[in-house]
Amino acid sequence: xxxxxxxxxxxxxxxxxxxxxxxxxxxxxxxxxALLGGFKDNQQLRExxxxxxxxxxxxxxxxxxxxxxxxxxxxSSIFIALITTFIVVACSAMIAFVFARFAFRGRExxxxxxxxxxxxxxxVAVLPLFIILRSFExxxxxxxVILPQAAFGLPLTIIILRTFFRSIPGEVEEAATIDGAGPxxxxxxxxxxxxxxxxxxxxxxxxxxxxxxxxxxxxxxxKSTWWTLPLxxxxxxxQYASDTAKVLAFxxxxxxxxxxxxxxxxxxxxxxxxxxxTKG
Amino acid sequence: xxxxxxxxxxxxxxxxxRRAGTSPRRRSGRPGxxxxxxxxxxxxxxxxxxxxxxxxxxxYVAFFRWNGLGGVPTDFVGLENFRNLLQxxxxxxxxxxxxxxxxxxxxxxxxxxxxxxxxLHQRFPGRTAFRLLFFVxxxxxxxxxxxxxxxVLSPNRGFADSLLATVGIDTHIGWLSDRNxxxxxxxxxxxxxxxxxxxxxxxxxxxNIPDELYEAAAIxxxxxxxxxxxxxxxxxxxxxxxxxxxxxxxxxxxxxxVYVLTGGGPFHASETLAITMYEQGFxxxxxxxxxxxxxxxxxxxxxxxxxxxxxxxxxxxQGSLTNAGGNR
Numbered sequence: 001x002x003x004x005x006x007x008x009x010x011x012x013x014x015x016x017x018x019x020x021x022x023x024x025x026x027x028x029x030x031x032x033x034a035l036l037g038g039f040k041d042n043q044q045l046r047e048x049x050x051x052x053x054x055x056x057x058x059x060x061x062x063x064x065x066x067x068x069x070x071x072x073x074x075x076s077s078i079f080i081a082l083i084t085t086f087i088v089v090a091c092s093a094m095i096a097f098v099f100a101r102f103a104f105r106g107r108e109x110x111x112x113x114x115x116x117x118x119x120x121x122x123x124v125a126v127l128p129l130f131i132i133l134r135s136f137e138x139x140x141x142x143x144x145v146i147l148p149q150a151a152f153g154l155p156l157t158i159i160i161l162r163t164f165f166r167s168i169p170g171e172v173e174e175a176a177t178i179d180g181a182g183p184x185x186x187x188x189x190x191x192x193x194x195x196x197x198x199x200x201x202x203x204x205x206x207x208x209x210x211x212x213x214x215x216x217x218x219x220x221x222x223k224s225t226w227w228t229l230p231l232x233x234x235x236x237x238x239q240y241a242s243d244t245a246k247v248l249a250f251x252x253x254x255x256x257x258x259x260x261x262x263x264x265x266x267x268x269x270x271x272x273x274x275x276x277x278t279k280g
Numbered sequence: 281x282x283x284x285x286x287x288x289x290x291x292x293x294x295x296x297x298r299r300a301g302t303s304p305r306r307r308s309g310r311p312g313x314x315x316x317x318x319x320x321x322x323x324x325x326x327x328x329x330x331x332x333x334x335x336x337x338x339x340y341v342a343f344f345r346w347n348g349l350g351g352v353p354t355d356f357v358g359l360e361n362f363r364n365l366l367q368x369x370x371x372x373x374x375x376x377x378x379x380x381x382x383x384x385x386x387x388x389x390x391x392x393x394x395x396x397x398x399x400l401h402q403r404f405p406g407r408t409a410f411r412l413l414f415f416v417x418x419x420x421x422x423x424x425x426x427x428x429x430x431x432v433l434s435p436n437r438g439f440a441d442s443l444l445a446t447v448g449i450d451t452h453i454g455w456l457s458d459r460n461x462x463x464x465x466x467x468x469x470x471x472x473x474x475x476x477x478x479x480x481x482x483x484x485x486x487x488n489i490p491d492e493l494y495e496a497a498a499i500x501x502x503x504x505x506x507x508x509x510x511x512x513x514x515x516x517x518x519x520x521x522x523x524x525x526x527x528x529x530x531x532x533x534x535x536x537x538v539y540v541l542t543g544g545g546p547f548h549a550s551e552t553l554a555i556t557m558y559e560q561g562f563x564x565x566x567x568x569x570x571x572x573x574x575x576x577x578x579x580x581x582x583x584x585x586x587x588x589x590x591x592x593x594x595x596x597x598q599g600s601l602t603n604a605g606g607n608r
Contacts, residue, residue, distance in 0.1 A: 016399050020410045023396060026472065027414060030432050033439050037431075049442035091323030098319045110320070117331050121533045121581055123554040124574040127561045128334035128341065131348060151330035154323055183315055214423040214536040215554075219562065230423035234540050237427045244431055251431070254424050262419045266412060269419070274480055 031255075038249030045245055060249035069224070070253065073232035076142065077257075080217075080228060081210035084146045088153035088206045089199060095154075096161035097187050101173065111162075117155035123215065125152075130219050144220040145228075149210055157202045160275065164198040165191065204265060204272040211258065229254045335578070342572040347565045361572035371573065374553045377463055381531045384467045390523060393475045397482035398512075411483070414476040422473070426540035429469050430456070456542050459549035466538055466550055473537065474530075478523050485519025486512070521592055525585075532581050553577050 037045055038060050039053040048054065064070050098104075099111055129148050130139075138144035168191065176186045192199070214230045221227055227235070233254045237247045262269055342361055344353035365371050400411050417425070432439045433455035444451050455465050489512065497507045535554035538544065544551030544559070551559075553573065561570030 012402070013404055016402060016404055019396070019399055020406075024410065024413060027417060027476070029443075030428055030472070031416070033432055034428055037439075049439050050446065087326070091326060094319040095323045098316055102316060104313075104316060110324075113332075114327065117327065119578075119582055119585065120331060120335050121529075121554075121577060123533055123535060123557060124338060124578045125331065125334035127557070127567060127570055127574060128337035129330065130562075131337070131567075132329075132334060147326065148330040151326045154327050154331075158323075183319075187319075208419075212421045212423075212536075214421070214540075215558075230421050230536075233421075233424050233427050237430065244434070247427070248431060251424060251428050255420050255428075258419050258421065259416070262416065270415065270480060273418070273477070274484060 034248045034252045034255070037245060038252050040245050042243060042245050057245075060246045061253065063246060064250050064253055069227075069232060069236075070250070072225075073227050073229045074257070076226050077211060077228040077230075080142050080145050080149075080226075081207050083142070084149045084153070084210040085203050085206040087146065087150040088157055089203050091150070092154055092157035092161055092202070093192065093195075093199070094187070096158045096165055097183075097191060099158070100162045100165035111158075114155050114158050117152070118159075120152075122152055126215055126219055129216070133220060139220055140223045140226065141220075142226050145213070145217050145226075148216060149213060150206075153206050153209060157206065160202055161195070161198060164195055168194060200268055201272040201275065204268045208269070208273065229257075338571045338574045341568055342575045344568045346568040348561075348567040349565075353568065355568075357568070361569050362576070364569065365572055365576060370548050370551060370556050371553075371576075373548060374551055374556055377551070378531055378534075378553065380463055381467060381470070381534070382528050384464075385470075385527050385531065386524065389467075389471045389475055390478060390520075390527065392471070393478035393523075394482050394516075394520075396475070397479045397486060400479070400483060401486045411480070414479055416476065417473045418477040420473070422536035423540045425469070425473055426537045430541055433465065456550075457546050459546050462542060462546070462550045466541065469537065469541070470534075474527075478527070481523050482516070482519060485516050489515045525588055525593070528584065528588075529581055532577060532584070553580075 036053055039056050039058065040048070041057050041059070044053060044057075095114070099107060125148075133139055133144045133148070136144075138147070172190065172194075173186055176190055181189070212230065213228075217228050217231050221231060224235070233251060236250050240246050240250075341353055343356060343358060345355040345357045345360070346353035396414065400407055400414075435441075435454055435457065440455065441451050441453075453461065456462055493511050493515075494507055497511060502510070533554060534552045535558070538550055538552050539555050539558070542550045544555040548556075554577070557570050557573040557577065560566045560573060
């Protein structure tokens with residue numbers, strides 16, 4: 001199959017590198033444009049669209065970083081993502097535990113109900129959700145974003161956790177029971193600590209989903225008080241439509257948290273997103 | 281509720297835990313119905329209130345003419361909303377554009393990702409870095425990506441125009457304002473955003489094929505191309521089928537990226553089902569009509585998913601929906 005003379009390998013590697021570098025250019029160009037564009041002023045952007053900034057101009061970045069709106073949006077995004085993640089993982093873990101370890105009448109029906117939830121595109125529910133949230137007076141409240149997001153995250157999280165919980169040997173539970181642990185004690189003291197990797201995976205999924213979510217915040221958060229970053233970026237780009245350099249700086253700073261998170265949690269992120277993807 | 285021990289073997293994973301085979305016996309510490317209910321209740325309430333009720337409510341409202349005000353809808357119009365939908369050029373256009381995106385994805389985007397995955401499966405210095413890099417666009421928020429590309433493609437000598445000018449192509453293209461090309465531009469951006477994700481899934485599928493198969497083929501004198509055709513392609517089947525499924529379902533729900541990029545314009549030329557639903561429901565307060573559109577979207581996904589499961593993901597793949605794509 002593979003010919004491994006040095007000449008053949010050189011040829012093969014050259015082909016691979018050409019393709020890889022072309023793809024790299026395709027991926028990196030828009031991001032570099034934002035990164036470097038943020039260091040230019042608008043005149044430079046017009047006259048020197050492709051080159052390096054000259055002089056380098058940090059004004060755009062410092063303007064964004066000194067604005068209260070940016071930090072408020074970062075805070076909202078993080079706050080909403082963390083609470084969503086906590087709710088969806090906690091609720092799913094409890095349900096998945098019961099589904100995985102106990103048999104009771106109606107279990108399969110209930111599980112099917114949750115699994116069917118994966119079939120509902122979020123856009124299908126957003127209109128009635130809006131009406132329901134309005135009648136609960138949850139519009140413009142972070143809870144109005146958190147609760148529906150958590151609810152739509154349940155099916156996938158339950159399925160992943162149930163599969164994992166089932167793989168934990170029954171002896172572990174029997175030993176705990178013999179030592180007098182009830183289901184709560186077993187769940188919190190033994191099962192959850194044993195499930196740390198899969199809990200991390202599902203948390204990453206929920207976190208990323210919430211961080212990227214756009215349609216629900218767009219509908220629920222009409223006042224800017226709780227705007228998340230995706231809303232803030234789109235609004236900012238409309239407001240400063242003529243100040244391209246500043247919008248680029250804002251875009252770059254809005255992408256940064258995700259990039260940093262990716263750099264540090266790459267393994268969890270990829271395994272979570274790909275397992276989430278194949279399970280979705 | 282009657283309680284007994286859960287059966288051991290997991291039909292989903294095929295992994296059996298060690299209780300399998302031993303006869304079920306009752307444990308002294310088994311929980312009562314009340315305990316089980318406290319475990320299930322919080323999640324179930326959340327799920328019913330924010331998933332099931334809204335979906336049922338949408339299905340109900342779809343049969344009314346309603347502007348969303350004043351409690352509950354009262355103006356029952358039967359199937360009128362659905363009939364109007366079938367004569368709505370925007371809706372029919374949405375379906376056509378959905379078809380276009382799906383065809384382009386299957387014909388261009390997925391083969392591209394597949395090819396890159398095959399390349400990055402080879403061992404060569406720097407491959408991990410490339411793999412990490414190609415995944416980056418997928419990590420970025422769709423709405424933020426859309427703002428970025430709006431600036432890249434901005435008219436009047438924007439970045440894309442300047443870039444093309446350096447290689448001698450003089451473009452005065454309204455990338456996002458020319459109704460004849462806007463869908464292809466959007467497809468390009470979708471490719472930028474999603475090819476890395478598909479590539480990683482293909483790569484995972486490829487890595488699950490044991491090397492022994494290729495060694496055996498080499499011993500039998502098979503060429504690389506033969507091995508690719510007879511081993512790689514068939515064994516990648518489940519992964520490919522899964523990615524095709526994900527890609528199509530994702531296309532049906534397309535909203536964030538296109539909405540921020542073009543708002544569906546110019547003149548509906550890039551509108552998607554979800555954008556039409558949003559416009560009708562939230563801008564024009566045609567809640568009944570928009571609900572009918574939501575239900576149509578749901579039915580499209582559902583019918584597609586069922587047909588796909590039935591005819592493409594055959595019985596031999598059952599369970600792979602809940603198992604990582606590469607598991608066999």
